[in-house]
Amino acid sequence: MFKEWVTVIAAAIQLLLLQVTxxxxxxxxxxxxxxxxxxxxxxxxxxxxxxxxxxxxxxxxxxxxxxxxxxxxxxxxxxxxxxxxxxxxxxxxxxxxxxxxxxxxxxxxxxxxxxxxxxxxxxxxxxxxxxxxxxxxxxxxxxxxxxxxxxxxxFNKTCDALPPGTDSSILYSTPLGFQGSDLLSLPPGSTATCSPSDFKVYCSTKADGRVEWEMGPWDCQTNNGGCEHQCQMNNNQPQCRCPPGHELKDNKMTCTEIDACRIATCEHLCVPHKDSYICMCKDGYELDLDGKRCRDIDDCKMGHNLCDQDRVCENTPGSFECKCKSGFAEENGKCVDVNECNLKPCEHNCINVPGSYRCSCLEGYIQDSGDHRKCKRQCYASECIAECDPNMSWQCDCPNGFVLDSRENLFLCVDINECETGTYCDQLCNNSFGSFTCYCREGYSLGNKGDSCVSEDTEEGSGTTSITPVISVFTTPTSNSTTKGESILTPGALLGIIICIVVMILILVFLVHHVLKQRVKWVASSDFKSRGAEREVCLQQVTTETYSKTSSFERNLKTET
The missing domain is CATH 3.10.100.10 (Mannose-Binding Protein A, subunit A)
Incomplete structure (x- = not known):
């Protein structure tokens, strides 16, 4: 009942005020x-x-x-x-x-x-x-x-409307209670608010009767000085104040909540939170441990089957892309194999395969180990015809391990016998076409370089002639050119040395054969005499299982004794 009377009294007071004001x-x-x-x-x-x-x-x-x-x-x-x-x-x-x-x-x-x-x-x-x-x-x-x-x-005088701005609008408020943006003249006490800056000016009447626009804040006794919250006079100058947690805008009149994000050092996004802030990251990023910086998320590692089987996932800042695999190109939304052979990447033959290509060489050539796209000459005999420039017939090339030689206006590639020089391998050597193989005796093994032999224990080798099948292949440099009408000195000298060595070996074999032949005759004669003496004395020859290097003459002498 009391509340109803209060409502009635309040309505009556409001009605009375409306009748007056x-x-x-x-x-x-x-x-x-x-x-x-x-x-x-x-x-x-x-x-x-x-x-x-x-x-x-x-x-x-x-x-x-x-x-x-x-x-x-x-x-x-x-x-x-x-x-x-x-x-x-x-x-x-x-x-x-x-x-x-x-x-x-x-x-x-x-x-x-x-x-x-x-x-x-x-x-x-x-x-x-x-x-x-x-x-x-x-x-x-x-x-x-x-x-x-x-x-x-x-009024005695009014303020003219402010000149319109190119990027702002003005709202006028009069003390008579009406507002407008298209007013031509304003009574004293009117205010003009510029948007979006929120700057305010006041139509003020001066002591000499003049009226003019005055930048806010103005006298606190007039419309609170234009202040949004509180106006205070400080040394006869009006100043606007804001409630706690707020601060004045640039117009020095209106208040705004203190934005902690203004002083934040967030790399991406800042969200005000109570009296502080929280840093956040854009999609595809995650917050670093310092709570401010953002680091990219590798989407290709986070998800599964992000791309179809014809494409590969490629991470991008904040996202990812599905791109065609290497050797494929996108065409009408599909990944189509690229025929790399159209670009002629191979020196000889090219074979296109899905996503790549293979190179092959013509007969008499092999692929270069350093670059599979290139081919180099290969000779499968001790001699083969050299490849020469048709315009300069004396400019010829040979495979590695062969040397160029000329015979009766014909240029040949002759295999170099690296084993005969004795400078390539530390112990044993086996020559092959265009190369050679190093071996080591038993108890030794090839070193890292493949040409020297290293003892497998602290003792010297056993002295046997058996070999360990450890192979290291080397190639020797090739002499690639001659001059017209001149013979090649280095190969000729090498050939002379080889012939001399062969002759000396033949002589040595002949001498050894002759000595062995004479020894056989002498041994046969000694055996005949000893067998005759055995028949005369009627003695029987005794042998032992132990191998001895004594001669038959010594055995007969012991028997007679």
Missing amino acids: GQSPKSGLCIGSDCYTIHQDSKTFQNANDVCSKQQGHLMTVRSTVANDAMSILIPNEHGDFWIGLKLPKGQCTNYNTVLRGYEWVTGDESTNFSNWKGNDSTCTEQCVSVSSDLNWKERPCQDKVAGFLCEYN
Whole structure:
């Protein structure tokens, strides 16, 4: 019950205030030093005039066509009648001999240059005038409550509108209660707010009577100095204050929440959180351990089957791409094999395979071990015909391990017997076409270089002639050219050395054979004599299983003894 009475009392107080102060004007405008407002508030003539008086004004006087035009701007689409400031004084009757028919303005005078009466009614009772959207003056009882009323305010000077900005808009607010962005003149006490900067200026009246725009904040006693929160005077200068957790914007008047992200060092995104902030990363990144930097996530390792079988996943900053495998190119949304052989990458033959290619060589050539795309000559005999330049027949090439030689205007590639020089292998050597093989005796093994032999234990070799089948292949450099009409000295000298060595070997074999032949004859003679002596003395020869290197002559001598 108590709450209901409180509600009723509050409604009554609000109704009383509205009767005295009235509602805010619906719209308004200023022409020169005069401003007009329209109020859509149902009141009697006197109550309407009281509302205008609260703002140091009065009901509108329409004394000229200019004022009538201003009224036409304010009520073109309004419905109902609106009071203007024209009234027939009590005790007087209508007088058609004057322009105002005996009516007076609320200012107490009858001067006018304009009238727009609707009818010719005559009366001697107290009457007031209203207008409708047709702008005709209509006489009616002053106690009627019409749709609204028009107020008028007169100033000595007003502020002109600010020049429009190219990238900003201006909203004007007047002390009369109406706002607008297209006002041409503003009464003193008006403010202008620029967007998006939120800078404010104030139409101030100076001591000498001048009016001009003043940058905010201004005197704290006027509209709180334009401050959004609190205005304080400091050394006679107005200053705006903000509540805790907020700070002044650049216009020094409005407040904004303190943004901790302004001082944050987040690499990507900053999100305010209470009195602090939290760093976040864009998609495809994750926050580093320091909580500020962002590191890329390798999507290709995180997910499975991100790409189809014809494509491979390639990580990109913050994402990934599916690209065709090496040797394939995208064509109409599909990965198609690239025929690398069209680019002729091989020196001789090229075979295209899915995603790659293979090189092969013509007969008499093998692939270069250093570059599989290139081919080099190969000879499978001790001699083969050299490959010469058809334009310069003396410019010839031979495979590695062969040397160029000329015979009867024919250039040949002759295999180099590296084993005969004795300088390539440490112990044993076996020559092959274009190369050679190093061996080691038992108890030794080839070293890292493949040409030297290293003992497998601390003792010297056993002295046997058996060999270990450890192979190391070497190739010797090739002499590649001759001069026209001249023989090659180095191969010829080498051939002479080889012939001399062969002759010496043949002589040595002949001498050994001769010595062995003489020894066989001598042994045979000794055996014959010993067998004859054995028959004479009737003694039997005794042999042992132990192998001895003594001669048959010594055995016979021991038997006789």
